[in-house]
Amino acid sequence: MKKLSIIVITVMLAFCHTLSAENLDELVDVSIYSNVKQIQIGSDFYIAIKLNVADEWHIYWKNPGDSGLPTEVKWTLPKGVEKVGSLIWQVPEKIEWSGMVNYGFEHDVYLIQKFKTIRSVELKSIDIKAEVSWLVCKEKCIPQNDNVSIKIAVDEMFEKSAESKLIQNLLATAPSTFKSVKSNFKSGKEKLEVRLLEFPNDVAEVEDLYIISDGITDNTVKTKIENKKNSAIAEFKLSPYLDEMPAELELLVLYKDKNGSSKSYETIINNK
Numbered sequence: 479m480k481k482l483s484i485i486v487i488t489v490m491l492a493f494c495h496t497l498s499a500e501n502l503d504e505l506v507d508v509s510i511y512s513n514v515k516q517i518q519i520g521s522d523f524y525i526a527i528k529l530n531v532a533d534e535w536h537i538y539w540k541n542p543g544d545s546g547l548p549t550e551v552k553w554t555l556p557k558g559v560e561k562v563g564s565l566i567w568q569v570p571e572k573i574e575w576s577g578m579v580n581y582g583f584e585h586d587v588y589l590i591q592k593f594k595t596i597r598s599v600e601l602k603s604i605d606i607k608a609e610v611s612w613l614v615c616k617e618k619c620i621p622q623n624d625n626v627s628i629k630i631a632v633d634e635m636f637e638k639s640a641e642s643k644l645i646q647n648l649l650a651t652a653p654s655t656f657k658s659v660k661s662n663f664k665s666g667k668e669k670l671e672v673r674l675l676e677f678p679n680d681v682a683e684v685e686d687l688y689i690i691s692d693g694i695t696d697n698t699v700k701t702k703i704e705n706k707k708n709s710a711i712a713e714f715k716l717s718p719y720l721d722e723m724p725a726e727l728e729l730l731v732l733y734k735d736k737n738g739s740s741k742s743y744e745t746i747i748n749n750k
Contacts, residue, residue: 502622505532505614510606510626513645516637517604517630520597522562525628526645527551527610529587536582537612539570541692543580547613547621548692551589554607558599566590566652569732569742570688572697575615579697581688582615588648604630653730653742654678662750665723670695670714672729673750677708678743680735684710690728690744693717725749 507530514523529549531537538546551565568588570581589610595601611623631637660675672687683705689695699715725748732742 502620505535505620506530506537506612506622506624508610508624508626510608510628511641511645512628512630512639513642514630514637515639516633516635517595518634518636519558519595519599519601519632521636522592522594523630524645524649525591525593525606525608526641526648527589527591527608527626529583529589529610529612531583531585531587531614533585535614535616536571536573536580536584537587537614539581539583540565540567541581541688541690542613543573543582543697544578545575546580546582546615546619549587549589549610549612551591552609552611553591554609555593556601556605558596558601559604559606560594560596562592562594566592566649568648568652569730577698581697590645590648590652601632603632606630653744656731656743656745658745658747661745661747663727663747664750665716668716670716670723672712672714672727672747674710674712674731674747675708677710677733680737680741681733682736682738683734684712684731685734685740686732687712687714688730688732689714690730691724694720694723694727723749 509528511526512523517523529537537549540548542548570583573580573582607627609623609625613619613621656678658676661673663670663672674684684703687701694717695714696717702713704711726746728746730742730744735741
């Protein structure tokens with residue numbers, strides 16, 4: 479974690495004792511859903527973790543920004559069930575606090591994971607457990623965690639759950655993945671320049687870029703974005719706490735499509 483995060487969190491945690499246990503339990507409510515009620519072995523399915531955050535409080539994205547801690551999910555899976563890819567996040571909000579800029583979520587937050595089942599493993603049911611941990615902040619920050627579980631029936635017939643439509647809609651609005659060979663970045667003493675030289679076909683204008691790789695940029699300085707024909711260049715200020723620039727960067731790109739709708743995609747680019 480960044481040095482600034484450690485200092486800020488340590489100071490804020492010193493005030494946690496002022497909240498009662500009852501109030502702490504009410505800050506974040508965790509629940510778990512699947513898009514299926516019953517599944518055939520050999521099929522894929524999704525699990526969604528919902529965190530309902532109390533008004534005026536927030537939790538953090540996978541890159542929390544200038545302070546905070548990422549929300550994490552640790553899965554306990556039965557034999558014959560495996561994760562497919564990484565956790566699927568919604569697009570975070572920029573949250574300004576005490577001169578810092580963080581990335582996080584308020585109110586309802588959904589984290590989605592895709593799973594596959596192995597045909598060669600016989601299962602009577604699928605029992606999945608999730609340990610969820612987060613840092614919830616307002617004027618103070620409190621680390622919390624909870625455990626949730628779900629059971630999915632196994633049979634020859636496939637049956638959707640009551641939450642299937644909700645999860646389908648969340649997946650439709652989640653960032654897509656785009657592989658770019660041409661896009662790259664270069665860094666100087668204080669600045670980082672990101673060159674997006676390839677786009678998904680529906681991109682009309684890049685509106686913002688979030689660096690998913692943690693601790694790279696000073697998020698208090700506004701990103702400068704120059705849109706060109708079929709490309710965009712973004713300039714960031716490097717974090718004063720950055721020790722070494724990585725060989726590749728993971729990005730979240732927010733854009734308007736050709737119909738004026740807001741969309742996003744994630745990509746990985748290499749150092750030029």
